Amino acid sequence: MNLQISILTPEKPFWNGQAEEIILPTETGEMGVLKNHAPIITGLDVGAMLVRTKEEWTSYALMGGFAVVKQNKVTILANEAESAATIDAEEAKNAFEIAKGNLEKAEGVKQKVEANFAYKRAKARFQVVKVVNKFS
Structure with a gap:
C-alpha cells in the first residue's frame, strides 16, 4: 500500500487504512490522489470518496470538510462520514428521488438552499451504494 488514510469526524475517528489511490x-470537482502527491489542503464537498486497494474499490459518503495530503498521508476532517456497508440501497435510492423532487419544487432562496443541501446528501449516499454494486 502507498497511502495512509485517516477519516476523522467530530464524534470519533471514522476510518483508518491504506490505499493505492483515492x-x-x-x-x-473530483481530485485523485496517488503516492507522492504534492502537499495540498483542499475543501471537500458533499459527495462520494472512492478508495482503491490492490484488491478492490470501496466508497464512503463524505458530508463536506477538509483534506490534507502530505508525505503519503491523507487526513480527512469530515463533518460526517458514512460507509457503503451501512447504507440501505433501496432507502438511499428512495431518499435521492424524494430529494430530487423537492429540489425541483423548491421556491424561494431559503427553501432552495435547504433542498439543494438535502439533495447533495442523498445523492452522495446513493452514489456510494451504486459504486459498491458496480464494482462487486
Whole structure:
C-alpha cells in the first residue's frame, strides 16, 4: 500500500487504512490522489470518496470538510462520514428521488438552499451504494 488514510469526524475517528489511490469530492470537482502527491489542503464537498486497494474499490459518503495530503498521508476532517456497508440501497435510492423532487419544487432562496443541501446528501449516499454494486 502507498497511502495512509485517516477519516476523522467530530464524534470519533471514522476510518483508518491504506490505499493505492483515492478520489476525493472537492469543492472544485473530483481530485485523485496517488503516492507522492504534492502537499495540498483542499475543501471537500458533499459527495462520494472512492478508495482503491490492490484488491478492490470501496466508497464512503463524505458530508463536506477538509483534506490534507502530505508525505503519503491523507487526513480527512469530515463533518460526517458514512460507509457503503451501512447504507440501505433501496432507502438511499428512495431518499435521492424524494430529494430530487423537492429540489425541483423548491421556491424561494431559503427553501432552495435547504433542498439543494438535502439533495447533495442523498445523492452522495446513493452514489456510494451504486459504486459498491458496480464494482462487486
